[in-house]
Amino acid sequence: MKFFRSSSNRTAAPAVPQKLTRRSSGMGEISRLLNSEEGLCVLDLGSTSASNIRFFTDKGHKNYSEDLLHSSLDAALRIQDVAGNWVVDSKTFMEENLVYENAQFDVVLCWNLPDYMEESLVKPTIDRLWSIMKPGGYLLTFFHTRDAGPDSICYRYHVTGTDVLEMQEVKFAPPGRPASDKRSPRLQRVFNNRHIENLFRDFASIKFFLARDAIREVLVVR
């Protein structure tokens, strides 16, 4: 696993947010499930997206939105450990987020959350997702490959077609900074395949889809 800790100089972002698209094999598989069954519960862990809500509710499914990356950057979660280091209070985070009944969701869209989330939150989050997903449920997540650098742009994903995602840069105010000081979250690390398999070892199966844009799509079945 490759970690990115130090900061680096960034080039100025374009004034107008760019929206790119990508084909998603993982989303294509999930779409097949969404088209074949009714009344599924879908949990979208990205930023609130009208496109996604429309895509799922138009098919008669229930859409749950919870912007977990945004929640993880809450300044109130920053605490000092016994050594005086600032750390994220993962216990409080898990008490306040992903609070659902067990086996509630048929589909979970994690997007690129594990790559940008604080290290200490990743495993507890995946464990919680295992609990709140139904057996046989699908989880889609994206991991950067080693070709990605620490300044890889953090995107939010809008589902615009069966296997088409529109990508839009995400910017948040870092903890302790004014709301107007929005920046793209930094890529925290790059997982290798073995780490990804370990992360999802409690799940029934895992499938990798390689893409040309330094992203591995991972479709996991609970």
Next chain:
Amino acid sequence: MDAPQTGEGAHIGKSVVIKGELSGSEDLYVDGNVEGKIELRNHSLTVGPNGNVKADVSAKSVVIQGKLDGSVNASDRVDLRKSAVVTGDVTTQRIAIEEGAFLRGKVDIQKEAGKAAGPAS
């Protein structure tokens, strides 16, 4: 323009704080603080940009520009404007969400018999 014109509905200004149950048979614009429950049945609720509502809401249509913490049940439609921050479940026939709106909760589109649900936009 979402603020009601004079005589077109009730208006709760931004300095007003209400705790309790609000019900009525006219449109309501809330730009202040309301905590409890809001029930308007066949009328619309607008939460203005300064509005901070901690209540379960039931109305024909609901427009949110400010903050709402509670469930929303709208028999017709829900509009989340770009400044909206909503924590709670939304049940409605149609929903429109502007870029920048924040929603944490469930969206359940209840289709009326014989009609298709309108899209989120």
